[in-house]
Every structure is written in C-alpha cells, then in structure tokens.
Amino acid sequence: MACEARLTVQAIIKGCPEVFDGVKSLVNVGGGTGTALSLLVKAFPWIRGINFDLPHVVAVAPKSAIPEDKGKLIIVEAVLEEDKEVDKLGFLGLMLDMAMMAHTDKGKERTLKEWSYVLRQSGFTRFNVKPIRAMGDMEVTINEEVRAEIKTWNYVFGYAKIAAVKCAIELGIVDVIENYGSPMPLSELATALRCEPSRLHRIMRFMVHDGIFKQEPINQHTVGFSSTPLSRRLIKGGEKSMADFILLMSSPTCLAPWHSLSARVLETGNNISPFEVANGKDLWSYTEANPDFRELLHNSMGCKARLAVQATIEGYPEVFDGVESLVDVGGGNGTALSLFVKAFPWIRGINFDVPHIVAVAAKSDGIENVGGDMFMSIPNADAAFLMWVLHDWDDEECIKILKKCREAIPEDKGKVIIVEVVLEEDKEGDELGAARLMLDTAMMVITNKGRERTLKEWSYVLRQSGFTRFNVKPIRAVESVIEAYP
Ligand SMILES: C[S@@+](CC[C@H](N)C(=O)[O-])C[C@H]1O[C@@H](n2cnc3c(N)ncnc32)[C@H](O)[C@@H]1O
Numbered sequence: 001m002a003c004e005a006r007l008t009v010q011a012i013i014k015g016c017p018e019v020f021d022g023v024k025s026l027v028n029v030g031g032g033t034g035t036a037l038s039l040l041v042k043a044f045p046w047i048r049g050i051n052f053d054l055p056h057v058v059a060v061a062p063k064s065a066i067p068e069d070k071g072k073l074i075i076v077e078a079v080l081e082e083d084k085e086v087d088k089l090g091f092l093g094l095m096l097d098m099a100m101m102a103h104t105d106k107g108k109e110r111t112l113k114e115w116s117y118v119l120r121q122s123g124f125t126r127f128n129v130k131p132i133r134a135m136g137d138m139e140v141t142i143n144e145e146v147r148a149e150i151k152t153w154n155y156v157f158g159y160a161k162i163a164a165v166k167c168a169i170e171l172g173i174v175d176v177i178e179n180y181g182s183p184m185p186l187s188e189l190a191t192a193l194r195c196e197p198s199r200l201h202r203i204m205r206f207m208v209h210d211g212i213f214k215q216e217p218i219n220q221h222t223v224g225f226s227s228t229p230l231s232r233r234l235i236k237g238g239e240k241s242m243a244d245f246i247l248l249m250s251s252p253t254c255l256a257p258w259h260s261l262s263a264r265v266l267e268t269g270n271n272i273s274p275f276e277v278a279n280g281k282d283l284w285s286y287t288e289a290n291p292d293f294r295e296l297l298h299n300s301m302g303c304k305a306r307l308a309v310q311a312t313i314e315g316y317p318e319v320f321d322g323v324e325s326l327v328d329v330g331g332g333n334g335t336a337l338s339l340f341v342k343a344f345p346w347i348r349g350i351n352f353d354v355p356h357i358v359a360v361a362a363k364s365d366g367i368e369n370v371g372g373d374m375f376m377s378i379p380n381a382d383a384a385f386l387m388w389v390l391h392d393w394d395d396e397e398c399i400k401i402l403k404k405c406r407e408a409i410p411e412d413k414g415k416v417i418i419v420e421v422v423l424e425e426d427k428e429g430d431e432l433g434a435a436r437l438m439l440d441t442a443m444m445v446i447t448n449k450g451r452e453r454t455l456k457e458w459s460y461v462l463r464q465s466g467f468t469r470f471n472v473k474p475i476r477a478v479e480s481v482i483e484a485y486p
Helices: 002-015 035-043 088-103 112-121 144-157 159-171 173-180 186-193 197-209 243-249 252-265 274-279 283-289 291-315 335-343 395-408 433-446 455-464
Strands: 025-029 048-052 214-217 223-226 325-329 348-353 367-371 383-387 415-420 469-474 480-485
Touching: 002 035, 025 035, 035 048, 088 144, 088 159, 088 197, 159 173, 159 197, 159 243, 173 186, 186 197, 186 223, 243 252, 243 291, 252 274, 252 433, 274 283, 274 433, 283 291, 291 335, 325 335, 325 395, 335 348, 335 367, 335 383, 383 395, 395 415, 395 455, 455 469, 455 480
Parallel strands: 025 048, 325 348, 325 383, 348 367, 383 415
Antiparallel strands: 214 223, 415 480, 469 480
8 A cells, every 4th residue: 555655646746736735734534554644744844644544553653644634635546437448547447446346345446427426425515636647647648657557557456357357257247248149238237147236337347448348339328248259268168268267277276376486486495386385286186186176177278279279270280191090198188189080080089198087088989098197108109299288397207208209109100299389588579479478487386397498498308309300380379389200
C-alpha cells in the first residue's frame, strides 16, 4: 500500500496540486500507516493532517502525519471507463477490480456513474474528477516511464487474468455463450449460470476488455456477449481447446511451486524441484499417486498435442514419408499418435509410456499400447517420435533416452522425430518467443532438471547421442519439428 501511495501521491502533487488550495486540515480516512498523508503534509506544509484508520493500524503508524477536515472530501481511487477502447491504463483499473473481488468482502472499483451514486447518497451535492498521471489518467502519452508503470501494475495483478479465465472455464461461461447462438444479455447469462449478476458483470467487463468476449448490441438499450476465437479455445473438448491446460497450470498443485523459484535459482539452493518442495513428491511420483491430477495432466497434454499435431500435419507432412511404423516415446494417453495414424493410415503406431499411464490410455485401431521405461529399452519401429518428453530431462538423461531411441530404429533408414521448443534468444518480432521462454521457466519449476533448448543445445545432445545429422522445421506452433538421423 505504501509503494502504491507514494506513486499516486506524487502524481497528485504534480498533476493537480490545486486540489489542496484552501485546505488547512485534512483527515485521511483509511490512511493506513500514514505514508500518503506524510507526503502531502511535506509538500503542502500548511496542512494539518489527521491519519484515521483502525486502532491496530494507527498503533504502528509513524507519528509524524497529523491531518484534519475542512469542507471537502478528496478521494484518490480508480475511475473505470468501461467503453473506452485500447486503454491500457484503464485495463489496470479492471484488474484492480478483480483483486477487490478476490481479496475483500464486498470491495469494487467504480465507474463515474457508480461514484456519482455513492457520493450523492452520502449527501454530497457536487463533485468533480481530475485524472492524474496514475491509473486514472487515460490520455497520457505512452512513453518509457508510463510503459514501466503499466508493466509494473501488470506484474502486481497479472494473476487476475488467469483467475478470470479459470472462472470462465469452471462456471461454463464460455460454453453457455457459445451455445446461445446470438449475443447473450447479462441477465440471461446470470440466470443460466445461477450467478450473482453484479459480480458476473464485473468478470464479463474484465474479459470483454481483454478480448475474450465481444459485446454487441441486441437492441437500442441492451447489449449482449458473443464468443470470439479466443473464448472458443477455452471451451472444454473444443477443437483447439486449451481449457484443461489452463486448469492444470492454475491448479494449486502447479501454482504453489512458483513460490520457490527464487530458492531454485540460488547457487546454494538444493536440487529438489519447486514442484517437490510444494507437493512432497516429484512430478512423476506425484502423478502416479494422484489419479485426478494424472487425468488433468494427460488431458492437458492432449489439448496442446492436438494443436502441435495439427501444425505438424499441415506444416510438414513429409516428415512421415516412408515411415511405416512409429513409436511415440512418452506418448501419454495416445492423443498425438491416434491423430497421426488417422492422417497417415499406413502407419502402425506403438504408444509407449510408463505402465500406469498406458493402462488408462485410449485403445485405437492401428495402435498398440506398450508399457515400459524409456531409459531401459524402447520398442522397435521405423521412427521414434518424442513430443514434450526431452524437455523434462537434463542433457545427460536426454542422451540416455536418445541412445535408446537410436537402438530402436533401423541404422540405415530410421530417424527420430522430436517435437519440442527451439529457443531463439535474439529473434525479433517472434510472437511466440515469450511463450517459449515462459515454458522454459515452467520446466525449472515443475520438473527436476528439465529445460527448453536452443539450436546449439539441441545440436549438443543429438551429436552426443550418436546422431550424425539433423534438421529443424518450424511449424505454426510453439514447438518445431526436429528430424535426427543415425
Ligand atoms: C510431458 S508428458 C508428454 C506426453 C505426450 N508426449 C504429449 O506431448 O502430449 C511426458 C510423458 O513422459 C512419460 N514418461 C516419464 N518417464 C518415463 C519413462 N521412464 N518411460 C516412459 N515414459 C515416461 C510420462 O508418463 C508422460 O506421459
């Protein structure tokens, strides 16, 4: 609060000092430990200040600030402007509103209309609003300082986005709006989902601003919500759905480890992954012991597998030329392999994973499920396929797995097909670049020694595993296709 107060008070002192003209005493209602008031009294030394808050708060406040009231009420808060387009500072107000919903009993940020209501109901006859160079200032030129301010607020309330999206998935907001068939009014959405309308309105306002839903006129007086390509990706079971992946990464099991990231980075830190610190077991032991988590993990792997497989089929179908049998090493529930076999029906597939995973994998025509340990031995096939497997392990472990793959494929015409991220640190204008780096950070948090790799790092592990040549084909996905030959 003190950090935020310093920034805002500075903005008031610079942006509208006249607000204190004629004010000799000022009471700061809910003034906390008095940071704002002490800065104001320093800037306007004729003001006598009264810092007013709950007794246990003022008990620990420094004793310097001493204000009092005289005739006007000065409120420093966000003023939401719902219809203003492409307003980055305004969006921060909406994030703050999400935080109010999560952290307070009944708190909220308010629009001008809502401020007008509470002020008039409190007996104030007139009021005016002065934007300052803080969250309320919508007209400010975007320069580096402002960009820094926007980014900082995004770090402060960044979780509001994932929380709102999780809420949209869990409550089925995305499904109900998609199935409605025309713009859906808030009242009907609230009834259909049995939600409290004003809170639902606030969540929807936030998501409309973030581009998840569109707001469209129904008639002269009413607007309704419609789906977008983005909201369709949040529908469970949808063609390009990432819903399960979002639910996985926003689950307490996967969020808690992030608190140990700094400990992980320290030279003196131990070798236990943040996941294990938070959950008592490493990812794979935890997955084996918790069937619900296992199902969510494999459903979310299925989500992103569908996208990567589609991108491979569209972007590089030649990778399967001459491949009559394919072993998917660490193939999980078999989603990827079943899609490949459907697209290239001449391929005989072997879905290979640890026994407790293949035991619950779907049974498909043309696919044999085989349980085992990829560090020990891998079933023979023309080609070995690995997607999102090698990034779970360090170089030494990858080399062991790749050597086993090499043993499983024919020396003359065999190959290993890897679908993984290839980091390109300096590439400009790469829209998925940030996602790849985030995934690398996630590997540091969730796995023991996993990581995403640059081209040079891939070259190292492939050559050390005995592959003489390899090529990389970018596809329309976070991953690329790497083909490596003995
Ligand atoms: C991140 S998941 C990827 C699943 C799938 N390839 C995909 O992209 O959707 C990694 C897979 O490796 C499997 N795995 C882990 N250790 C293994 C081992 N020793 N032998 C075989 N599979 C293993 C896990 O069970 C899991 O299904």
